[in-house]
Amino acid sequence: MRYLVTGGAGFIGSNFVRFLYAQGGNVAVRVLDKMTYSANLANLKEFANRQDYEFIKGDICDATVVKKAMQGVDVVVNFAAEVSVDRSIDDPQSFLKTDIVGVYTLLQEARNHPNLKRFIQISTDEVYGHILEGSFHEASELKPRNPYAASKLGGERLAYSFFETYGTPVVITRASNNYGPYAYPEKVIPLFITNLIDGKQVPVFGQGKQVRDWLYVEDHCRAIHLLVEKGINGEVYNVGGSQECENIELTRNLLTALGKDESSIRYVQDRPGHDMRYSLDSSKLHKLGWTPACDLVQGLSKTVDWYVKNELWWRPLKEKLDPRYSKGFWGDTKKEA
Ligand SMILES: NC(=O)c1ccc[n+]([C@@H]2O[C@H](COP(=O)([O-])OP(=O)(O)OC[C@H]3O[C@@H](n4cnc5c(N)ncnc54)[C@H](O)[C@@H]3O)[C@@H](O)[C@H]2O)c1
Structure with a gap:
């Protein structure tokens, strides 16, 4: 092929x-x-x-x-x-x-x-x-x-x-x-992992109540x-990964995996028009013989491990991140909430 x-x-x-x-x-x-x-x-x-x-x-x-x-x-x-x-x-x-x-x-x-x-x-x-x-x-x-x-x-x-x-x-x-290896560090999971590795805070939109379904x-x-x-x-x-999780719960999982506490969270103004929850019925694909093999606990552990071991990959990217998209600022002036 x-x-x-x-x-x-x-x-x-x-x-x-x-x-x-x-x-x-x-x-x-x-x-x-x-x-x-x-x-x-x-x-x-x-x-x-x-x-x-x-x-x-x-x-x-x-x-x-x-x-x-x-x-x-x-x-x-x-x-x-x-x-x-x-x-x-x-x-x-x-x-x-x-x-x-x-x-x-x-x-x-x-x-x-x-x-x-x-x-x-x-x-x-x-x-x-x-x-x-x-x-x-x-x-x-x-x-x-x-x-x-x-x-x-x-x-x-x-x-x-x-x-x-x-x-x-x-x-x-x-x-x-x-989520998983090689995700650009502007995306929420690698952004949070690499911030926490560096002892920085992680920006959580609103109260972190939005639900996402995570697929390894x-x-x-x-x-x-x-x-x-x-x-x-x-x-x-x-x-669909069939692994629904509130953003705040995801954040807390990452805090635990990297030995940090709630003081590493910075709540920021929510994104305009932020979708509250995604959820997929993937039974059509299941009928073809596919189911996700990796649950969120395993997947996050593998992902954290990959970023810890591959600092040489993400460090140069992280240094060049556009702060408008990595700091969680929203609103007309994009000021911190
Ligand atoms: N990341 C997710 O969670 C997710 C979920 C569902 C669907 N998708 C879809 O999966 C695809 C890949 O997403 P990703 O997360 O890997 O994004 P990514 O930004 O990491 O990769 C996108 C790639 O497309 C390239 N690209 C952009 N514009 C191009 C153009 N005009 N011509 C040629 N190449 C171009 C970029 O250089 C980049 O390498 C996208 O179509 C996205 O909509 C992503």
């Missing part, structure tokens, strides 16, 4: 490349990545000398680059995206470009490849909006509440339309919050791989 992994220098994409090679067998991987702030070639350096690996620096919105990247490929997995909710509130336009126009550019090129076996569009549970009780299933109403989620919805619905209109072999995933990244990769093999074209699959 020859894979094109777009956004493969980011968190989940690089874990997916690692997962593919770990499966063994006859697999070749080409990564296409624009190398935005969250990308890191160190995530992929162990593959750099492989004959069956190729890296192209380029933008999924650039039709010429995309044409070159898709040559000879059997499967496209599109991870490439602008991802952060906070950044999308500040600058929605870049999200519309990559998360919609970029997906369109990939889909257009896919039409020139009638033998393409699969086009996996990685979407997100945020397209549903939030839910106070019960869980979202794939047919639930779609009510994205921030520009990131709305752009992702635009991209995935466009992908669906290409399946209906041109027969593109599209499968769409909607995963919950991922390797479980997500296994689900995507299964869908390459067994997914049904045109279908959407929820990929």
Whole structure:
């Protein structure tokens, strides 16, 4: 199988490349990545000398680059995206470009490849909006509440339309919050772990009552791989970790794991339009034979361990973090609450 992994220098994409090679067998991987702030070639350096690996620096919105990247490929997995909710509130336009126009550019090129076996569009549970009780299933109403989620919805619905209109072999995933090794330290779990390692406080939005469903990244990769093999074209699959947890509870778990107390918490003004709770019903994917293997306790312990041991990876990134997104400031003036 020859894979094109777009956004493969980011968190989940690089874990997916690692997962593919770990499966063994006859697999070749080409990564296409624009190398935005969250990308890191160190995530992929162990593959750099492989004959069956190729890296192209380029933008999924650039039709010429995309044409070159898709040559000879059997499967496209599109991870490439602008991802952060906070950044999308500040600058929605870049999200519309990559998360919609970029997906369109990939889909257009896919039409020139009638033998393409699969086009996996990685979407997100945020397209549903939030839910106070019960869980979202794939047919639930779609009510994205921030520009990131709305752009992702635009991209995935466009992908669906290409399946209906041109027969593109599209499968769409909607995963919950991922965590694990190689996550950019602006994301909440690595931000908190690395702050605590350095004896700094961690910024908790509001009272930390928001609920997230956490999915260990390797479980997500296994689900995507299964869908390459067994997914049904045109279908959407929820990929939930079934590990719901309030942000404050997650924070306390990390405090305990790193030997800290409540004085390490700094409560900050909540994000505007903050989704209260995400919850996914993933029974459709369970029927294909997937369940998450890693619970939150195990996953957090593995993740803390990885960041403790891989300071050389995160320290240079941490030094360059944009304080607007790593300190938890919100409001017109972005002043501390
Ligand atoms: N992180 C999560 O919890 C989560 C949950 C559900 C879905 N997702 C989806 O998974 C995918 C990967 O997320 P991630 O957390 O690994 O993000 P990430 O920011 O770590 O990785 C995104 C990658 O895409 C690349 N990229 C951005 N714009 C590009 C462009 N125009 N052309 C080519 N490459 C470009 C970046 O350089 C980066 O390497 C995204 O599509 C995201 O919406 C993420």
